[in-house]
Amino acid sequence: xxxQYVYTKxxxxxxxxxxxxxxxxxxxxxxxxxxxxxxxxxxxxxVDRGVxxxxxxxxxxxxxxxxxxxxxxxxHAEGGWPKDxxxxxxxxxxxxxxxxxxDEMYISTVQTLGGQMEHCIKQNNAIDIYQDYFSDVExxxxxEPPSAKTxxxxxxxxxxxxxxxxxxxxxxxxxxxxxxxxTDFQRxxxxxxxxxxxxxxxxxNSPEMTLKPVSPLVCLEYNPKDAHILVGGCYNGQVAYWDCxxxxxxxxTSEVSTGxxxxxxxxxxxQSKTGTECFSVSTDGQVLWWDIRxxxxxxxxxxxxATKKQDASQAQGAYVLEYEPTIPTxxxxxxxxxxxxxxxxxGKTDADKIVAVYPGHIGPVYALQRNPQFPKIFMSVGDWTxxxxxxxxxxxxxxxxxxxxxGLTDGCWSTVRPAxxxxxxxxxxxxxxxLLFKQNDPTLTVQVSDEPLQSLRLQEHGRLMACGSQGGVxxxxxxxxGFYAQNRNERNLVNTIFERETRREKILEAxxxxxxxxxxxxxxxxxxxxxxxxxxxxxxxxxxxxxxxAIENExxxxxxxxxxxxxxxxxxxxxxxxxxxxGEEERQNLERVEExxxxxxxxxxxxxxxxAAAAPxxxxxxxxxxxxx
Amino acid sequence: xxxxxxxxxxxxxxxxxxxxxxxxxxESSIGTSQYQQNKVNQWTSAIIEHCxxxxxxxxxxxxxxxxxxxxxxxxxxxxxxxxxxWDSQTDGSCTIKWESKTMHAIVNVFALAI
Numbered sequence: 001x002x003x004q005y006v007y008t009k010x011x012x013x014x015x016x017x018x019x020x021x022x023x024x025x026x027x028x029x030x031x032x033x034x035x036x037x038x039x040x041x042x043x044x045x046x047v048d049r050g051v052x053x054x055x056x057x058x059x060x061x062x063x064x065x066x067x068x069x070x071x072x073x074x075x076h077a078e079g080g081w082p083k084d085x086x087x088x089x090x091x092x093x094x095x096x097x098x099x100x101x102x103d104e105m106y107i108s109t110v111q112t113l114g115g116q117m118e119h120c121i122k123q124n125n126a127i128d129i130y131q132d133y134f135s136d137v138e139x140x141x142x143x144e145p146p147s148a149k150t151x152x153x154x155x156x157x158x159x160x161x162x163x164x165x166x167x168x169x170x171x172x173x174x175x176x177x178x179x180x181x182x183t184d185f186q187r188x189x190x191x192x193x194x195x196x197x198x199x200x201x202x203x204x205n206s207p208e209m210t211l212k213p214v215s216p217l218v219c220l221e222y223n224p225k226d227a228h229i230l231v232g233g234c235y236n237g238q239v240a241y242w243d244c245x246x247x248x249x250x251x252x253t254s255e256v257s258t259g260x261x262x263x264x265x266x267x268x269x270x271q272s273k274t275g276t277e278c279f280s281v282s283t284d285g286q287v288l289w290w291d292i293r294x295x296x297x298x299x300x301x302x303x304x305x306a307t308k309k310q311d312a313s314q315a316q317g318a319y320v321l322e323y324e325p326t327i328p329t330x331x332x333x334x335x336x337x338x339x340x341x342x343x344x345x346x347g348k349t350d351a352d353k354i355v356a357v358y359p360g361h362i363g364p365v366y367a368l369q370r371n372p373q374f375p376k377i378f379m380s381v382g383d384w385t386x387x388x389x390x391x392x393x394x395x396x397x398x399x400x401x402x403x404x405x406x407g408l409t410d411g412c413w414s415t416v417r418p419a420x421x422x423x424x425x426x427x428x429x430x431x432x433x434x435l436l437f438k439q440n441d442p443t444l445t446v447q448v449s450d451e452p453l454q455s456l457r458l459q460e461h462g463r464l465m466a467c468g469s470q471g472g473v474x475x476x477x478x479x480x481x482g483f484y485a486q487n488r489n490e491r492n493l494v495n496t497i498f499e500r501e502t503r504r505e506k507i508l509e510a511x512x513x514x515x516x517x518x519x520x521x522x523x524x525x526x527x528x529x530x531x532x533x534x535x536x537x538x539x540x541x542x543x544x545x546x547x548x549x550a551i552e553n554e555x556x557x558x559x560x561x562x563x564x565x566x567x568x569x570x571x572x573x574x575x576x577x578x579x580x581x582x583g584e585e586e587r588q589n590l591e592r593v594e595e596x597x598x599x600x601x602x603x604x605x606x607x608x609x610x611x612a613a614a615a616p617x618x619x620x621x622x623x624x625x626x627x628x629x
Numbered sequence: 630x631x632x633x634x635x636x637x638x639x640x641x642x643x644x645x646x647x648x649x650x651x652x653x654x655x656e657s658s659i660g661t662s663q664y665q666q667n668k669v670n671q672w673t674s675a676i677i678e679h680c681x682x683x684x685x686x687x688x689x690x691x692x693x694x695x696x697x698x699x700x701x702x703x704x705x706x707x708x709x710x711x712x713x714x715w716d717s718q719t720d721g722s723c724t725i726k727w728e729s730k731t732m733h734a735i736v737n738v739f740a741l742a743i
Contacts, residue, residue: 003681003682003685004685005685005686005688006688007688007689007690007691007743008688008690009690009743018715018716019716019718020714020715020716021714021715021716021717022712022713022714023712023713023714023715023717024712025710025711025712026710026711026712027708027709027710028709028710028711028724028726028735028737029698029707029708029709029724029726029733029735030706030707030708031700031706031707031708031733032706033704033705033706034702034704034706035704036704037702037703037704038703038704039704040702040731041703
């Protein structure tokens with residue numbers, strides 16, 4: 001408080017004597033105690049008071065005297081020569097040696113050292129420290145029961161949208177791109193968000209990046225060559241591509257007029273020199289190829305027309321595409337009507353473009369994929385079954401699962417083990433099938449979510465599976481070791497299974513062809529009049545008899561086969577690796593026996609079958625020849 | 630016995646003036662407050678500073694002693710008195726007692742002629 005003031009005083013009053021007088025004690029204040037006032041207050045008990053006792057510390061640095069160190073290598077062959085002796089100079093070396101050898105200590109030191117060295121060397125020689133233990137013991141398949149564990153769950157911030165498609169980041173299991181879309185026909189509320197997200201696996205709380213297309217994305221794929229580029233197909237038929245580094249808006253989108261007219265259900269990247277080509281399929285029946293640098297117009301167009309005439313009006317809409325980068329010109333599409341088209345992009349004429357049409361499923365085909373290790377075998381998921389096909393056999397699948405209670409929505413092979421595949425169902429379960437373990441039922445069923453699962457995607461390493469549900473929740477499930485650990489014999493065993501089934505189908509196909517030929521023959525015998533007619537009728541009746549008898553036999557054979565197969569599998573499973581080899585041989589023997597049985601069944605009902613019998617015998621001779629080879 | 634000449638009046642102790650100053654000081658610092666133990670220090674300093682500032686602005690040749698007591702109304706009693714040995718013609722003192730619902734405030738000002 002700085003107070004400065006100026007005052008005036010009369011000069012006459014300076015030095016004036018002070019005339020003191022006493023002023024007696026004057027009462028200033030008298031306040032009587034008032035206990036009522038105390039009642040206004042409450043005694044506080046206990047009273048919280050913070051007290052801090054902190055150890056007093058002080059910081060102090062000290063610098064020691066510098067200690068110089070130097071690194072030297074010692075060449076043990078040469079010995080540690082002192083500084084002034086140049087090891088290269090022979091004279092210096094000799095001189096130094098002579099000097100040292102004369103030293104008395106030298107001899108005794110060398111003797112003691114020698115003894116120690118001998119001990120060490122003997123130790124070394126006693127055991128081979130670099131021996132590889134357990135090199136001849138094979139790695140046993142893990143004995144733990146198959147299991148799957150949910151690792152992370154990603155929820156769509158907006159409601160009413162399901163997970164339409166999932167794509168893993170190609171450079172490792174760190175990111176996922178998920179496309180969200182309400183795929184119920186015209187049931188999406190008007191202000192549903194169009195955004196799709198890229199999630200980082202570690203952070204399920206908020207997406208790493210948002211993609212904002214014009215209309216919701218139905219499928220989304222990372223470019224396997226350039227991990228920053230994503231291409232997505234929209235619900236309104238447009239195709240757009242993004243660059244992760246450049247933001248949420250698509251870099252370019254296709255035109256509505258030249259693109260698809262229905263939602264683009266699948267987009268896949270093509271194997272090309274520039275790495276910028278992709279192709280897409282939609283329920284409007286077209287397969288369009290695009291170059292992302294020029295999205296205004298597709299490069300090429302193909303109609304999925306089963307009549308092979310590229311007739312747009314006959315085209316069947318498709319839900320899935322299958323493409324194997326190692327077979328760059330061929331691809332497959334699964335249609336809404338259930339047919340599977342195998343197509344060649346480089347076909348010269350229109351008929352060549354669609355190589356084959358497989359009968360497929362009763363309902364739309366929802367998933368289609370080639371086995372990564374056996375490209376001739378592919379699986380398709382649709383209606384309530386999963387079917388496994390061989391490319392060569394066009395009439396029927398070689399293997400199929402039983403009809404499930406709930407519809408199947410998606411499926412894929414394991415990238416690591418050729419016998420394992422996964423399917424997702426509308427009751428929210430993920431089924432893991434292992435063909436070497438059990439063929440009638442899934443090896444493992446995991447209830448991933450309460451809502452129907454719409455899509456699934458296995459990460460390249462085979463360990464993590466992402467499943468997307470209709471409620472917009474994507475779950476990442478980690479599979480137990482048994483599902484991604486490779487078994488040595490697996491390839492051979494799976495190969496055998498597939499070959500066996502393929503052969504069976506081939507035989508059946510041949511049979512059916514025969515039946516048809518017979519029927520035609522039986523019907524065409526009417527040319528000859530008189531006894532020609534009688535013969536014709538006879539032939540017809542006999543053909544019918546044959547037909548039904550053959551069917552009965554087939555049924556019995558199939559049942560027998562299934563049982564035998566199951567037994568053989570069980571035996572093989574319990575016995576272990578070595579015996580499986582023996583089991584294989586057993587199975588092969590069984591097959592030979594079965595085929596022999598077929599021949600007999602063939603010949604017995606009919607003698608007129610001589611010519612016809614020759615045909616199947618030839619075929620069998622062929623197949624047997626193949627077996628032996 | 631006070632001098633009634635204008636100069637002397639100017640230079641003598643004017644009780645009314647001083648009590649006015651003190652009252653203002655009290656009102657401005659604790660006029661509307663409830664007793665708070667953690668603020669009492671501030672209040673006493675504020676009152677005293679206010680009083681001294683205004684007293685010195687009068688520019689009178691006096692030495693001032695200002696004393697301030699703030700007591701919480703807890704039911705206790707308080708009794709103070711003072712006695713002075715001075716020149717009663719030139720020096721003077723003034724005491725103001727002020728109270729609110731929760732506290733008493735007593736301010737003494739002693740002015741001694743230089």
